[in-house]
Amino acid sequence: MADQQSPQSNPPRIAPRSGPFSSRLMWPAGAFLLGTLLVYNSIGTPADPKPLQSHRVAIATAAPGASRTVPALSRSVPKRLRIPEIAVDAPFTALSIGPSGQLNAPPGNNNNLVGWFQGGATPGERGASIVAGHVDTKTGPAVFMQLSSLKKGSKIDIARADGVVATFKVDAVETFSKAQFPNDQVYADTPDAQLRVITCGGAYNRAAKDYEANVVVFAHLDSTTRK
Template identity: 80%
Template sequence: MADQQPFQSNPPRTAPGSGLLSRRLMWPAGAFLLGTLLVYNSIDTPADPKAQQPRPAGVATATPGSAHRAVPTLARSIPKRISIPEIAVDAPFTALTIGPKGQLNAPPANDKNMVGWFQGGATPGERGASIVAGHVDTKTGPAVFMLLGSLKKGSKIDITRTDGRVASFKVDSVETFSKSQFPNDQVYADTADAQLRVITCGGAYNKAAKDYEANVVVFAHLDSTSRK
């Protein structure tokens, strides 16, 4: 699992004065949906299908994590580390950006214990759906999210942020989607509360395409916050 196929996002929200990506624009809450699939490939060069265009949306879309106790959201703050004790994940973050072909760049393939977050979207704990992604394997063996698909409803994901806060998420569901029929709206829609999407490869490995045929997506919502 290395590069990703073309990826379109909302013109992302930024905190005042934060220069995250020069190509980004300010956007009102719920103004756009993420327009194409965030698809991780395996360990070789991906195909390069045409990118779709973002579609306007008037309101936040209901998601698997929408029926739960509301927790006050946090201000924007860069994530530092992710912890998922149930599957022995304890890994640092690296920021993911959009590449020249419109794809979301993957975390470094030579670091099996590195997780990426899409810096053009919500930070974990901030209002909206924060996108986190990592390798299921690399050329040298299993990687950080090898066991991601074994999480269950109620599993806990802790993300430590640079502001000293820990955003604790509770898993609502774990889904596997074919890459050819990836539900963009369900995964990337704007949300009225703080949610999390954790994504890696899944399904069968297609040797001819040198790619996994599906994505595992963990849907989670902010359950509590604390000081580190």
């Protein structure tokens, strides 16, 4: 799935995947608390069974390379995600935190479905809104198979329940080792409307039944239109 873990300076890689996917992500407990990210495989045991280590972080001033001109929107749930550049057109499902502190992933039986963390900012609202999706499932490539091919300046459209389409512009696409995932950089609160889109990346470790990295797209609200 879209597991989440850390940015590196090397360019992201596009690699088709057909193996098992991770189904849950560790999520911070509270608006300013970030935990050590643990990624679980849907058919195995925890890939990194470290205890949750929460800590307070400062509010981030901006995503990498971003400039701010568009006011944040009021809260409204997302309905559909479109990224024409990589042929993504998918509905949303709400994601929540499980009893053990992991963010549940979108169902693995639908290859064209994305999730958003309903306990955080909605896309376009002030803060860093989190969107996650599978790179593949047991049946083949999934919605974010080509996510790592996005570049700075790429556009992401999110249709919201209030009739507004929030268009985000990509600031950076990073691939992070799960062992060194930068929670502060990805999950810190922000003073404006930002977006994080996350999926699996890197090599697939068959022994661990998990991907070794995560692809994270950093984007900011660039414009809004009404349907």
